[in-house]
Amino acid sequence: MKPLFTNEAKKIWGEIAKNAKIESHSYELEIHKKLLELFQAGSFYYFIFDVKNGEYEFISPEITTILGYPTDIKVMDHLENIHPQDQPYFLNFENTLREFFAKLPVDKKQKYKVRYDFRIKNSLGKYVRILHQLVILQHDDLGNIYKSLGIHTDISQLKKSGAPALSFIGLEGEPSYINVKSKKIYRPAITLELFTKREKQVLQLFAAGKSSLETGAFLNLSKLTVDNYRKKLLLKTNSKNLNALVSRAIMEDWL
Structure with missing residues (x-):
């Protein structure tokens, strides 16, 4: 950006x-x-x-x-x-x-x-x-x-x-305006700094074609924990599903 x-x-x-x-x-x-x-x-x-x-x-x-x-x-x-x-x-x-x-x-x-x-x-x-x-x-x-x-x-x-x-x-008696809301003309770009270390690991394994169960076994995490990471990744990236998340991760070089 x-x-x-x-x-x-x-x-x-x-x-x-x-x-x-x-x-x-x-x-x-x-x-x-x-x-x-x-x-x-x-x-x-x-x-x-x-x-x-x-x-x-x-x-x-x-x-x-x-x-x-x-x-x-x-x-x-x-x-x-x-x-x-x-x-x-x-x-x-x-x-x-x-x-x-x-x-x-x-x-x-x-x-x-x-x-x-x-x-x-x-x-x-x-x-x-x-x-x-x-x-x-x-x-x-x-x-x-x-x-x-x-x-x-x-x-x-x-x-x-x-x-x-x-x-x-x-100043000089004029009114103040605190915490003013701005028009969101410009929106945050997705960068690797947005993800935690564990989220990056989960994303990399998803991109490699691993399932939640396989990802959990590789990282010594439960399937439920991996699914929670997947939900966080979808939310952070505004992705509709896992396929969209992985495609975008590859296209935008998040891996």
Whole structure:
């Protein structure tokens, strides 16, 4: 899903920026003020994102401590490390973000911060759960957004499981919207990371033509236990029957 994922992300950002008329001016004071609005206890790094070009303008050096990435990492290289099961959430949240800010009056676009979480792989190959927060840094007179300021905080110890969640937090007295439901335009791809070690073993034996009884004998499991694994595999992959499951496993290289 990686090429599709990154291309779709750039498409959404292009819609957000549209034909923004970019003005060049210093916003150092704005950054310090907005960092206070975004602050979250824990280890974090911050960044300035060029929405129109889909690239980072600046990343603070703490990214190296938290994720092991260099400060000159490209956005697309960064995004590709997001957990495969969280990539659709990321796209759906970004699309919801686009719709939310498009409906806001121009004078209120900088009065909200966006907050959601996702898992991302660090340089050692371990997944870290990040709380992603951002505010609009600059927009043109028509409200087209072209710069945002974000903070990524490591919340791995605070949230160890559960689906990512999106909220819009009102600033300066504006109302907040917590756990916003997003349209499921993008859906999770099935990857090997979705299956447990035992489920992979059962699936491999099914693909080899083994029955539940034979699979149980090979893995030293009861037929009932194997049948339960089969039900879980069908449910996880949304497969109608065992033949459909095995065919898809072969076609999509799950084995």
